[in-house]
Amino acid sequence: MSWAEIYPWRAPQPGGPVIRQVYDQVRAAIHEGALKPGGRLPSSRDLALRLGVARASVVAAYDQLLAEGYAEGRKGSGTYVCGDLSGVIDLPAGPPPAETPVTSGAGIEASMGFVDLQSATVAFSNGRTLMDARALDAWSRSTRRALRTLGPADFGYGDPAGALRLRGAVADYLRAARGVVCAPDQVILTSGAQQAVDLTLRVLLRPGDKVWLEDPGYQPTWYAASAAGARTFGVPVDRSGLVVSAGVAMAPDARLAFLTPSHQYPLGVALSMGRRLELVAWAREAGAWILEDDYAAEFRYAGAPLPALQGLKGGDRVIYVGTLNKALFPGLRLGYLVAPRELVGPLTATRRMVDRQPPTLTQAITLDFIESGQFAAHIRRRRIAYKAQRDALADALERRLGHALEVDVPDQGMHLIAYFRDGRSDVEAEAAAHACGVTARAIAPLYHAAPPRAGLLLGFTGFPASAMDAGVARLAGALGA
Ligand SMILES: Cc1ncc(COP(=O)(O)O)c(C=O)c1O
Numbered sequence: 434m435s436w437a438e439i440y441p442w443r444a445p446q447p448g449g450p451v452i453r454q455v456y457d458q459v460r461a462a463i464h465e466g467a468l469k470p471g472g473r474l475p476s477s478r479d480l481a482l483r484l485g486v487a488r489a490s491v492v493a494a495y496d497q498l499l500a501e502g503y504a505e506g507r508k509g510s511g512t513y514v515c516g517d518l519s520g521v522i523d524l525p526a527g528p529p530p531a532e533t534p535v536t537s538g539a540g541i542e543a544s545m546g547f548v549d550l551q552s553a554t555v556a557f558s559n560g561r562t563l564m565d566a567r568a569l570d571a572w573s574r575s576t577r578r579a580l581r582t583l584g585p586a587d588f589g590y591g592d593p594a595g596a597l598r599l600r601g602a603v604a605d606y607l608r609a610a611r612g613v614v615c616a617p618d619q620v621i622l623t624s625g626a627q628q629a630v631d632l633t634l635r636v637l638l639r640p641g642d643k644v645w646l647e648d649p650g651y652q653p654t655w656y657a658a659s660a661a662g663a664r665t666f667g668v669p670v671d672r673s674g675l676v677v678s679a680g681v682a683m684a685p686d687a688r689l690a691f692l693t694p695s696h697q698y699p700l701g702v703a704l705s706m707g708r709r710l711e712l713v714a715w716a717r718e719a720g721a722w723i724l725e726d727d728y729a730a731e732f733r734y735a736g737a738p739l740p741a742l743q744g745l746k747g748g749d750r751v752i753y754v755g756t757l758n759k760a761l762f763p764g765l766r767l768g769y770l771v772a773p774r775e776l777v778g779p780l781t782a783t784r785r786m787v788d789r790q791p792p793t794l795t796q797a798i799t800l801d802f803i804e805s806g807q808f809a810a811h812i813r814r815r816r817i818a819y820k821a822q823r824d825a826l827a828d829a830l831e832r833r834l835g836h837a838l839e840v841d842v843p844d845q846g847m848h849l850i851a852y853f854r855d856g857r858s859d860v861e862a863e864a865a866a867h868a869c870g871v872t873a874r875a876i877a878p879l880y881h882a883a884p885p886r887a888g889l890l891l892g893f894t895g896f897p898a899s900a901m902d903a904g905v906a907r908l909a910g911a912l913g914a
Contacts, residue, residue: 436472452493452494470517474512477495555871559895560895564762574805595791600622602803615743629768633770634661636776637688638661642687644664645666645680645683645689677711701849722751723750725754734823750773767796833902834905847894859877863889869910870907873889874890875887
């Protein structure tokens with residue numbers, strides 16, 4: 434690979450020796466690192482044309498560089514920057530040392546640990562997914578078809594809310610699968626649930642507004658609420674989900690409540706119907722908004738799923754958020770929100786300000802994948818596979834670590850929690866596991882005001898059932914249990 438084609442070559446200054454000026458430019462580009470070892474230099478004819486000099490001057494400058502070891506000729510294929518420059522220049526050292534973490538005005542650390550934990554490729558990193566061979570095959574067919582059907586309009590700018598046909602497909606899916614009541618124009622495509630949450634908080638909150646957040650809860654939402662200048666109130670969570678009465682006692686006049694009703698993050702409980710009705714009634718009375726993050730709705734393993742809050746009577750106070758990044762793969766970066774009509778304009782305008790629009794090619798591929806029936810088939814297969822993975826993990830934990838850990842097996846979602854039976858620190862356990870090559874996220878740091886419970890969050894969707902026992906054996910070794 435060579436950047437010589439687009440390097441800003443300058444015509445020589447009149448008066449000075451031309452060969453010397455050409456030589457100096459190429460040499461400087463090599464010293465700056467703009468032209469890398471082994472990269473192809475422009476042909477002498479091409480460079481002469483670009484510089485407006487005689488070809489012989491470039492040939493003479495190249496001869497000098499060849500003689501000094503900066504360049505090397507390859508028979509029949511031109512002149513290259515020498516592959517080994519160690520004898521002629523001091524190559525730049527490796528990456529600069531890590532800087533002190535940058536802290537934004539809202540107190541968000543740039544080096545947030547969860548990023549590493551979620552991006553790790555080792556068991557039991559959370560949020561990972563598995564695409565089987567059939568899905569990958571179908572995805573590449575969708576990619577080829579999408580590329581064939583993209584027209585000139587698709588290569589330009591598009592609707593910041595996303596392509597209407599894909600928004601329509603998402604609306605159909607949500608109506609059928611989640612009981613969400615919406616029309617295609619209420620769907621705004623985003624890069625994921627995280628961007629949907631951030632946009633909503635930016636649009637609805639003014640500095641000082643009160644916000645309910647789940648305690649324990651999803652850290653990035655806490656960061657996004659702080660960045661929006663909100664006053665955050667951690668509302669405790671019990672076996673029935675968010676304790677609505679506690680929220681009302683703390684901040685009855687909150688402007689917004691954020692929650693993960695179908696699979697509370699991190700504890701995995703579902704919000705009971707009683708609590709749902711209580712929450713919707715409070716929002717109506719207080720004139721508050723509910724931000725429903727349905728991030729793992731696809732993966733229900735037992736019993737009928739509780740439909741989305743948004744579909745309940747009174748759901749017109751709900752902004753519904755979901756993602757295709759969990760249903761397919763996190764690197765996809767495609768999610769959505771469903772907004773009450775009066776918020777569609779401001780949310781679309783904000784999305785445009787932040788990120789202009791979703792990528793057209795990704796949208797076209799995903800639309801084809803959905804319309805060809807592959808999306809529904811993939812979800813059905815994933816449910817079966819993830820349930821087996823969940824069971825394999827729970828079995829291995831029970832067998833190898835049942836004396837030390839109490840495993841809570843959820844009916845839904847992508848991870849489970851294993852609570853320590855004794856008073857052991859989960860933060861120390863996380864570090865010990867990490868040192869042994871296992872990802873096990875401590876949940877105590879996800880608590881704010883509520884009394885923490887020590888446990889490990891273990892993702893099961895990213896690893897085959899056959900890999901679970903080996904991962905748990907390693908975890909047991911790390912814990913010395
Ligand atoms: C509760 C919760 N919300 C949102 C997200 C972000 O999803 P996305 O990758 O679609 O931005 C995650 C990812 O793990 C999550 O756990």
